[in-house]
Amino acid sequence: MPRPRSDDKRNAILAAATRIIVTQGLGAPTVLIAKEAAVASGSLFTYFETKSELFNQLFLELKTEMALTAMKGFPEGAELREQLLHVWKNWMNWALSFPEKRRAMAQLGVSGEITPATRATVSKAMAPITELMQRARETGPMRTASMAFVLTLINSVAEATMDFIAQDPANAKKHSKGGFEALWRMVV
Amino acid sequence: MPRPRSDDKRNAILAAATRIIVTQGLGAPTVLIAKEAAVASGSLFTYFETKSELFNQLFLELKTEMALTAMKGFPEGAELREQLLHVWKNWMNWALSFPEKRRAMAQLGVSGEITPATRATVSKAMAPITELMQRARETGPMRTASMAFVLTLINSVAEATMDFIAQDPANAKKHSKGGFEALWRMVV
Amino acid sequence: MPRPRSDDKRNAILAAATRIIVTQGLGAPTVLIAKEAAVASGSLFTYFETKSELFNQLFLELKTEMALTAMKGFPEGAELREQLLHVWKNWMNWALSFPEKRRAMAQLGVSGEITPATRATVSKAMAPITELMQRARETGPMRTASMAFVLTLINSVAEATMDFIAQDPANAKKHSKGGFEALWRMVV
Amino acid sequence: MPRPRSDDKRNAILAAATRIIVTQGLGAPTVLIAKEAAVASGSLFTYFETKSELFNQLFLELKTEMALTAMKGFPEGAELREQLLHVWKNWMNWALSFPEKRRAMAQLGVSGEITPATRATVSKAMAPITELMQRARETGPMRTASMAFVLTLINSVAEATMDFIAQDPANAKKHSKGGFEALWRMVV
DNA sequence: CATGAATGAGTGTTCATTCAT
DNA sequence: AATGAATGAACACTCATTCAT
Numbered sequence: 001m002p003r004p005r006s007d008d009k010r011n012a013i014l015a016a017a018t019r020i021i022v023t024q025g026l027g028a029p030t031v032l033i034a035k036e037a038a039v040a041s042g043s044l045f046t047y048f049e050t051k052s053e054l055f056n057q058l059f060l061e062l063k064t065e066m067a068l069t070a071m072k073g074f075p076e077g078a079e080l081r082e083q084l085l086h087v088w089k090n091w092m093n094w095a096l097s098f099p100e101k102r103r104a105m106a107q108l109g110v111s112g113e114i115t116p117a118t119r120a121t122v123s124k125a126m127a128p129i130t131e132l133m134q135r136a137r138e139t140g141p142m143r144t145a146s147m148a149f150v151l152t153l154i155n156s157v158a159e160a161t162m163d164f165i166a167q168d169p170a171n172a173k174k175h176s177k178g179g180f181e182a183l184w185r186m187v188v
Numbered sequence: 189m190p191r192p193r194s195d196d197k198r199n200a201i202l203a204a205a206t207r208i209i210v211t212q213g214l215g216a217p218t219v220l221i222a223k224e225a226a227v228a229s230g231s232l233f234t235y236f237e238t239k240s241e242l243f244n245q246l247f248l249e250l251k252t253e254m255a256l257t258a259m260k261g262f263p264e265g266a267e268l269r270e271q272l273l274h275v276w277k278n279w280m281n282w283a284l285s286f287p288e289k290r291r292a293m294a295q296l297g298v299s300g301e302i303t304p305a306t307r308a309t310v311s312k313a314m315a316p317i318t319e320l321m322q323r324a325r326e327t328g329p330m331r332t333a334s335m336a337f338v339l340t341l342i343n344s345v346a347e348a349t350m351d352f353i354a355q356d357p358a359n360a361k362k363h364s365k366g367g368f369e370a371l372w373r374m375v376v
Numbered sequence: 377m378p379r380p381r382s383d384d385k386r387n388a389i390l391a392a393a394t395r396i397i398v399t400q401g402l403g404a405p406t407v408l409i410a411k412e413a414a415v416a417s418g419s420l421f422t423y424f425e426t427k428s429e430l431f432n433q434l435f436l437e438l439k440t441e442m443a444l445t446a447m448k449g450f451p452e453g454a455e456l457r458e459q460l461l462h463v464w465k466n467w468m469n470w471a472l473s474f475p476e477k478r479r480a481m482a483q484l485g486v487s488g489e490i491t492p493a494t495r496a497t498v499s500k501a502m503a504p505i506t507e508l509m510q511r512a513r514e515t516g517p518m519r520t521a522s523m524a525f526v527l528t529l530i531n532s533v534a535e536a537t538m539d540f541i542a543q544d545p546a547n548a549k550k551h552s553k554g555g556f557e558a559l560w561r562m563v564v
Numbered sequence: 565m566p567r568p569r570s571d572d573k574r575n576a577i578l579a580a581a582t583r584i585i586v587t588q589g590l591g592a593p594t595v596l597i598a599k600e601a602a603v604a605s606g607s608l609f610t611y612f613e614t615k616s617e618l619f620n621q622l623f624l625e626l627k628t629e630m631a632l633t634a635m636k637g638f639p640e641g642a643e644l645r646e647q648l649l650h651v652w653k654n655w656m657n658w659a660l661s662f663p664e665k666r667r668a669m670a671q672l673g674v675s676g677e678i679t680p681a682t683r684a685t686v687s688k689a690m691a692p693i694t695e696l697m698q699r700a701r702e703t704g705p706m707r708t709a710s711m712a713f714v715l716t717l718i719n720s721v722a723e724a725t726m727d728f729i730a731q732d733p734a735n736a737k738k739h740s741k742g743g744f745e746a747l748w749r750m751v752v
Numbered sequence: 753c754a755t756g757a758a759t760g761a762g763t764g765t766t767c768a769t770t771c772a773t
Numbered sequence: 774a775a776t777g778a779a780t781g782a783a784c785a786c787t788c789a790t791t792c793a794t
Binding site: 605 | 783784785786787788792793794
């Protein structure tokens, strides 16, 4: 994978794709994405081999950003609940700050466009969070359930909360807290 | 007295659409759906005005079926937990019995093809279940959260559990129970 | 050509076609014509083998009616100018009374749907009028031109006048007279 | 610096459309027109947004060309009759030289595809000719008729003559002269 | 490398005609 | 004969991708 010349242009395309996906869905023509990025339609394909490739990269980028954001300022020595809450707050804050990214990510996640390879890479980026969740459930009521199932459940609660925040940002704080308590009761 | 419009044919198209959506996604050509239903390509459009209309009807049909199934044999006088468990079991059982319906429903739900009108009708079909959930949270820890938020959360746990059952049917019982307990802890 | 059972239904279809052609053009679906005629879509084809056949019959019917109307009350013994004027007035009157027929006829005439056979039959129906025109030009300035050419010219003036009357019926009388005088000067 | 949009290609499409319209009518598939123009089917739509737009542009192009041709070498100082005859000859010559253009133009003119906007633009292109006609009738027998009516009449005679020339080119000269004299008698 | 015109397979939908009832 | 559902070929237009400039 040779890096294409301009990272700026690459990022412009990714950002444009995010916006377009939110307003037009994944079926939006690549020309539209290119136009939104102020780039020639053909140029899109020098940065991403195919439309599908663009979507996979975007998904990876978004998930990675989300994971990094979640772990920012992680309180290493603190108690579990504080750690979990810290991550949760970062997470919800990101969803509140970048609702478009959140929505595009959700759409991409269920689209069937995302390859197993991409999902695997995403998993790696999520590793620190996964590990935290693992510690969280270790002694709780779900200690005998399969970890994959627990992660699915946790993820679904997080996504639901983020979706709700995205569509009712006025009560973001309240929903964030409610979601966290629900998660805590469920797992710990 | 021409050939009357046949419910059989309508159902064949809906069933075919379900199968095709699972294997090919919502972008699948209508000809394919028609062929799978053993019907001429044009006939699809005597039963559904547009592809989008077909998808909306299918979504409605699936959701309604799911809701009806969930309430089957509802123990009117029983305790809340038993009632909730009854619905939950029916629900998960349906997901286990008709994994394709479940998957198609999930895809349609996030597709942007479903109109607000359809969603409103679905809400009505879900009313008895909604009411039960309402009673469940009434005295629990989420009693002050907005009902819409609680429903979103409950729904997400249910969907996550169904998804998990669909992809690991061998442990369906275990996952079903795990999901229910998580839900119970979360809400009641 | 076996006569179909009901002449009423046949006429209803022809009348409906006239109306539909005016509002929707010749590309209008046969179902529409059938509906306008209050007849089942399939029935149209028991009265006319094909859509094209329907158009040919309609054209013939309209032209024949127009020709018959034009000759109604023809003053056998009168002078040429009076005879010509009589025909002309009948003609223009018909166009004024049935603008839809006139418009449909015009559309059909240029459509490429009308077969030479139909045109030949029309010619026969127009024979008395043609003959009159022939007498008219006999001693006039166009006596050496080919009759076909003269007929084309006359026809075009008549059609132009009818079109103009159809779109400005308020001045029908004036236009009719103007057209006739123009014709007279041209031919006689 | 990509391939620039080529006027050649645009013209090839217009010319192809002219030919196809004559042989297949306005219902001819766009693929056929594209093939005739030696262009990919999709390319047609980079030059003309819709089939209808193509037809409108073609009509405009043909009418404009016809009007320009008619005024070529106009004898400014000459007498009215000579001026009129000059225009008439140019006109008929054009019809004789490009019978396909003439036929396509006629079909388009009555098709219902041509928008009022296009007709208005055409009117402008015809202005010099219209003005000439205006001067012609000024003192003649039609001086009290509405100009629009006179124009319609003149036009119909011209079109009829062109049609006749197109289908009997051997006697083009004779028909041209005959048509002109008829016009002259009618108007001047 | 940037540009946007060129390409042509692919799609939803229409509609004349047929045919089961 | 009447009805209108069934059929499938046909068609305008789109769009991911390529490539001449």
